[in-house]
Amino acid sequence: MRVLAAIxxxxxxxLAAIxxxxxxxxxxxxxALTPPFYPREFGLALLNIGWLxxxxxxxxxxxxxGALALQIYAGGARFNAEAVVPQIVAIGMxxxxxxxxxxLMIAARVTSSIAAEIATxxxxxxxxxxxxxxxxxxxxxxxxxxxxxxxxxxxxxxVGDVIGIFGGYAVATGTLGFNAAxxxxxxxxxxxxxxxxxxxxxxxxxxxxxALMGCYFGMNSGRGAQGVGRATKGSVEAAAVLILxxxxxxxxxxxxx
Amino acid sequence: MxxxxxxHKAFGTNHVLQGVNLHVAKGTSMVIIxxxxxxxxxxxxxxxxxxxxxxxxxxVDGTDVTQTDRDAFLARFGMLFQGxxxxxxLPVWQNVAFRLLRGSLAKxxxxxxxxxxxxxxxxxxxxxxxDRLPAELSGGMQKRVGLARAIAADPEIIFFDEPTTGxxxxxxxxxxxxIREIVREMGATTMTITHDMSSVRTIADHVxxxxxxxxxxxxxxxEMDSAGDPYLDQFIHGRATGPIEAVR
Numbered sequence: 053m054r055v056l057a058a059i060x061x062x063x064x065x066x067l068a069a070i071x072x073x074x075x076x077x078x079x080x081x082x083x084a085l086t087p088p089f090y091p092r093e094f095g096l097a098l099l100n101i102g103w104l105x106x107x108x109x110x111x112x113x114x115x116x117x118g119a120l121a122l123q124i125y126a127g128g129a130r131f132n133a134e135a136v137v138p139q140i141v142a143i144g145m146x147x148x149x150x151x152x153x154x155x156l157m158i159a160a161r162v163t164s165s166i167a168a169e170i171a172t173x174x175x176x177x178x179x180x181x182x183x184x185x186x187x188x189x190x191x192x193x194x195x196x197x198x199x200x201x202x203x204x205x206x207x208x209x210x211v212g213d214v215i216g217i218f219g220g221y222a223v224a225t226g227t228l229g230f231n232a233a234x235x236x237x238x239x240x241x242x243x244x245x246x247x248x249x250x251x252x253x254x255x256x257x258x259x260x261x262x263a264l265m266g267c268y269f270g271m272n273s274g275r276g277a278q279g280v281g282r283a284t285k286g287s288v289e290a291a292a293v294l295i296l297x298x299x300x301x302x303x304x305x306x307x308x309x
Numbered sequence: 310m311x312x313x314x315x316x317h318k319a320f321g322t323n324h325v326l327q328g329v330n331l332h333v334a335k336g337t338s339m340v341i342i343x344x345x346x347x348x349x350x351x352x353x354x355x356x357x358x359x360x361x362x363x364x365x366x367x368x369v370d371g372t373d374v375t376q377t378d379r380d381a382f383l384a385r386f387g388m389l390f391q392g393x394x395x396x397x398x399l400p401v402w403q404n405v406a407f408r409l410l411r412g413s414l415a416k417x418x419x420x421x422x423x424x425x426x427x428x429x430x431x432x433x434x435x436x437x438x439x440d441r442l443p444a445e446l447s448g449g450m451q452k453r454v455g456l457a458r459a460i461a462a463d464p465e466i467i468f469f470d471e472p473t474t475g476x477x478x479x480x481x482x483x484x485x486x487x488i489r490e491i492v493r494e495m496g497a498t499t500m501t502i503t504h505d506m507s508s509v510r511t512i513a514d515h516v517x518x519x520x521x522x523x524x525x526x527x528x529x530x531x532e533m534d535s536a537g538d539p540y541l542d543q544f545i546h547g548r549a550t551g552p553i554e555a556v557r
Contacts (some may be wrong), residue, residue: 063552088411088412090411160399173396176392176394177390177392177394178394178395178396178397180354180359180390180394181388181390181394181395181396183357183358183359184357184359184383184387184388185407185408185458186379186380186383186384186412186413186414187382187411187412192482245488300419
């Protein structure tokens, strides 16, 4: 009986959390669409989430593309299929690894930073100060970050895809003996428009999830340094899990139908 | 002007306010004293709508605070927070002019900056502070910037939450004098929360003591010492023994 009660409590707790996050997301959307708007905050969010994430996205993508080329070459050699390296690197990076790895890097870099910043603002009464200065925190802090992440992460995913493919190209042509022109031609010929649109759509969803989780946990943080720490940890865990779950759902939507 | 009528607020099982009744007349300075955790901050945050009371009504100029236009209502207030609550990412002048750079009170950027520098000067800070970040300032300077921000839009009502906490006695005296001077100049209505009895004697026209979720005593500051209330007496003299338990 106790076990059932514990399971029931956990399920109810999960449903309540989903409800709270959903309401927070709806409120964010409402505030994003209604004035006043804060272009300066939006611009700063674009800079922080987009431009300043480029180095980590680029490094992640190039190493992943390179490793992918090595793995496919080694695996393909077992059944004389080494020649598929350009195609599998392209499809692997664009459909899956590019968006997922960029999403996870954004969760690590941006979600944590947003959660820590907003939680600290809450603990130090800066959120209350915003309200007393007739500025709605959802409009000033949350909406610009979520909208910026939703718009800029697809661009990061696009950049990550290209750099990842280049990583595979560099390894394949540099160490595996592939012809450079043939590698590029095979990559371009193999990729379809649907691969690219799915990659960018995943980026938009993952960006939205990453920023929303950072904002939600920041706004709902507990008191003191421990509260900030818990909010930061919780936001990254939630963002990472939701990104992977959303990736599964979106892959199903794009490629199983 | 500001009236709290039978205001209740609980956080879980902790019943912080248990029927607070308080009236602050226009143009006067009310100081709320009381031990830590007695709900002083909750009381003033309830007036601003930062905390929603479970029961009771709060009115400003006879209008229920829950029935007003939020922006117009908040535009009448200024608040100095305990830790100053300055926005880390903005330079000092933008903190001071925050309200003047956006919303219904928005002014051109250069005018807002000029006003900010004037307000900084009013609280004893030189214009070179304007472009620094809050983290580059001492605690006393941050409080002054917070005070400048509170008065930047010439509000009718100003709240001060522990204005001298964490400051040395000289700086605390400077802040107390500044508050008194500024409030007198502006003719504002003020509510201040403090444990600091020198602040009470400098700032207050009237004093209210909050204890066990209710106003234990209220009256003019001149009558505070002779009120004869054992709780008030213990608090203002800082005695460890008396009706208020030292361990709470």
